[in-house]
Amino acid sequence: MTRWNARFLAFAFAIASTLPALAAVGPQEGEPAPPELKLSTSLSPTPVRSPGEATLTLTVEIPTGYHLFAGKELRVEAEGPVARLLGTPAYPAGEVEEGIAVLRGRASIRVPLTVPAGEAGPIRGTLLLKWQACQDYGEKICFLPARSAVSIEAPVILAPPAPAGPAPETPAPTPPVVEPAVEPASPPEAVPQPEAPQGGSFQDRFGQAARENVPFALLLAFLFGVLSSLTPCVYPVIPITVAYIGSRSEGKGRAHGFLLSLAFVLGLALLYAMLGAVSAKAGQTFGSLAQTPWVGIPVALLFFALALSMFNLFEFKTPARLTNRIEQTKQKSRGGGFVGAFLIGALSGLVASPCIGPLILAILVVVASTGSSFLGFLYLFTFALGLGLLFLVIGTFSGVLAALPKSGGWMDGVRVLFGALILAAAFYFAGLYLPRPAFWLASGLGLGFVAGFLLFGASRHFFSVPARVVGLVLCAAALLLVLPLLPPAPAGSDAGARGWHGDLEAGLRDGRARNVPVLLDFRADWCVACVELEKKTWPEPEVEGLLRQMAPVRLDVTRNSPADREIQARYAVRGLPTVILLDPQGKELGRFVGFKGPADLVAWARPHVKPSPPRGT
Structure with a gap:
């Protein structure tokens, strides 16, 4: 509606001028019209040097009274020569309303642009924005998917081979705003799929949380790492591992012990960090598959299997032949000082212990949802630092070892806790992709199987009675806590x-x-x-x-x-x-x-x- 800035307009005149607009948005028998979006582009820096990088920003002006769906319904594609230079777009998260992320007003989509060496002159192309809109007024009609196009031109100049000094950049004219040509479309990839949850696929939910709450996610990763070091497979071997570090730093002071311990932890952390980066890259490449039950349901089954592994039903072990080769390499690395400690740390990470192997796999699945290799590297590096904290402390202050609690049944509680957390993830993914009756049936069967194993499988898991009771309570609580997070049934x-x-x-x-x-x-x-x-x-x-x-x-x-x-x-x-x-x-x-x-x-x-x-x- 028009905003009247003149303060002296009479109240009666304002109401009278509003009535036709109210009638216009009332019930209509004719065909509804989708909103007309205004698209504009900007490039920073401009011109782009060859070789060099820049950011292309697509700004979308959404008319008042309408909203666009965020998430997978909003997609940018490129055509023409510029397409080969563009990377993965960064989309706005939007505001979540009734479990659905929406955009209003102005939204910006940023696309990285990388120019290889040897490119010169303007590089042209077209950006296609695929979108879907709904009315905020009247009948709140949701329109079919549509697409808008805007032309782009990226001025590129060759970087001087040996610049004598910083040369002033020649400003390029700002690309003009191009009115988009709106044409109805129904691209399958731009339409909400019934298999995907209303609040977004697991990639959208976890990816958005991991990207927007980085400090909290880092703290959580570090705490999970610390708790992992208290599991029965890791905690008892810490003194054995640190004994090597202590023997190499004997008589050389705490600083030398700290540096040796740090080299060991960095070797472990860099290995896990590289796994995180690779996993995130894979999630960026294959993330769209996760929006279908053909991938989502197997992910739920994977988490269920990982939870059972945490409960000792079976173990994830590195093949014996590979383990022996790694142990031989570790023995050769002993005595190698800082380099030897670094290699031992990295090789220890390759032999994922049965206690933390399932947890690492579960974290890798979640990290893949970020689609960011940098965040994948950062989160797994932080997790490994938490895992190596006790190694670092004991390797520096040998007296701490005597003050630590002895290995015992309390470590089973840590393992059961992780098992319940991973089981909650299994319930969550199952709830996203299964109809409610199938979800309740699968959850009941899964919870019943876990309860039966904890109660009657003592010959396999060796958990004490208190640990079993805690496990049953935690697993039941996991299901109850997941229910409010699930989208409503269609x-x-x-x-x-x-x-x-x-x-x-x-x-x-x-x-x-x-x-x-x-x-x-x-x-x-x-x-x-x-x-x-x-x-x-x-x-x-x-x-x-x-x-x-x-x-x-x-x-x-x-x-x-x-x-x-x-x-x-x-x-x-x-x-x-x-x-x-x-x-x-x-x-x-x-x-x-x-x-x-x-x-x-x-x-x-x-x-x-x-x-x-x-x-x-």
Whole structure:
């Protein structure tokens, strides 16, 4: 709406000028129009030196009264020569509303641009923004996916081979704002998939948390590392490992012992950090696969297996042949001073112990969701520093060793705690990708199996009775604590509960056979107004009575499959929810887009419905 800056406008005139706008956003029978986005680009620095790097920023102006979906629904692609120079875009996180991340006002997408040596002159191309929008007013219609294009030009100059001094850069004109050409589209990759959770895939959730809360994530990684050093497989061997360091620093003071211990810990930390960087790079490459149950459900099963390993059902061990080779190399490294301590630390990290191996694998899966090699390196490096803290302290201050508690049953509690945490991750991923009945069945079976193993598998896990009780409580608490984090069950999951057809042809046949109108309800899980219809309108007794005199068909187009797009094109559906009333022969009688309350819907549909004949006539 227009903002009136003149303070002297009368109150009555302000209300009068508002009424037409309110009417314009009220219920509409015509086709809704998606918002017109304004796109502009900027490049910093400009011009770009060859070789060199720069940041290309795509600014999106979203009209008032609309919002865009953030997450996987917002994507940038490039065409033309500039495409080969662009890296992975950094998207805005948005604000989470009802479990869905949305963007309003102005949003910026930053894309790294890398120019190799030998490039010169302007490099041109086109940025394609794939987006999906909903109204914030009136019927809160959600529009089908669309895309906008903006032309870009990157001025590139050759860097001087041997500059005598800093030369002033020649400013380049700011690229003009180009109005985007909006064209409806339905790209499969830009549409929310039904398999992905409403609040985003696990990659989106964990990746966003790990990217935006780096200090907290680093603290958590460090604490997990410290706790890992207290597990039964690590804690008892700390004195043995430190004995080597002590023998090499005998008579040389604490500083020498500290440096030897630090070299050992750095070798361990750098190895894990490289694993983290590789895992994050793999997550960046294959992250889109994680939005489907074909990857999400196996991840849940992987976490469940890792939890069972923490409970000692089985062990993740390095093959014996490789372990022997590594131990031989470690023996050769003894006596090598700082380099020898560094190599022993790195080689010790290769032989992942049965206690921390599952935890490291679980952390690597989460780290992969960040898509950032730098953060992957940083998080695993910090975890390893926490793991090596006791090594560092005992190697520097030998007297601390006598003050440490002896190995015992208390270490089982640490292992059980990690097992429960990993089991919580398994419950979480299962809840994201499984329907609620399947989730409860799988969670019950999994929890029952763990409980049975803890209670009756003492010959395998050797846990004390207190550790078993703590494990049972923690595992049950893990399931309860995960439930509030799960997205709500899709509103359309009970589409056929009240006589709705899920297939168009079946509904049309029913309409012809009974000589009744056919009602088509186009909906999707991500459509707010669709969910509102299903909660407030369709269940009303008067509406249900009217539906019994029709052949209602619920067409869930969340998946946006080729069949979904074909049927939407067939009935010229541009926004959701769209409700269409057909006569028994399939001819359209009327339609509306957006939300209608029970009374309004009955008034709209009643004229087209023949009263049911009295019984016995």
